[in-house]
Amino acid sequence: MRWIIFSLLFAGCAGTPAIQVRTVEIPVVELRHCLSTDDIPATPEPFDRGDETDARNLLALATANLREWRQYGVESQATMRRCAE
Secondary structure (H helix, E strand, O other): OHHHHHHHHHHHHOOOOOOOOOOOOOOOOOOOOOOOHHHOOOOOOOOOOOOOOOHHHHHHHHHHHHHHHHHHHHHHHHHHHHHHO
């Protein structure tokens, strides 16, 4: 009886295989960095009042620092827009 079962199992394996081997090309998305580290604007220095105690001089220093940060924001936004295109 065992021989009959084994012979039926092997007879089923003797035919053509049910598995087909195909080569299929799949497109792969290539990730690219849209900017290099040289494109990133330099971060302005943090506000440092130093030993300054005069209110007018402090206001001038704060205004200059604020302008640097604003320019940094403008340059960063331009860089990000260029990258988003």
